[in-house]
Amino acid sequence: AHPPEEVERVSEWTKSWDYREKNFAREALTVNPAKGCQPVGAMFAALGFEGTLPFVQGSQGCVAYFRTHLSRHYKEPCSAVSSSMTEDAAVFGGLNNMIEGMQVSYQLYKPKMIA
Helix, strand or coil: CCCHHHHHHHHHHCCCHHHHHHHHCCCCCCCCCCCCCHHHHHHHHHCCCCCEECEECCCHHHHHHHHHHHHHHHCCCCCCEECCCCHHHHHHCCHHHHHHHHHHHHHHHCCCEEC
């Protein structure tokens, strides 16, 4: 924790012209960067190939987050599927989930490639 005097001093400084000049003088500013974690990057790379369906070996929540993240950033829908792994599969092995998920994904969507 910080002393109350220091908090007050910094709070007042953020209202000063000196702070505004330094804050708005930034030359490089990224708003809503398209980055979140390594799996999002892998999914983004897979989407760069025509006819590719990104497949995530993980829970449905992870894929929902990835799809939402990329859809919000690029303002267009993003397709991806998951193996719908559960806690049990994560602990005891999820190979069967992955195999079944890839088979079902291929049967449903007929992609040129699954990545």
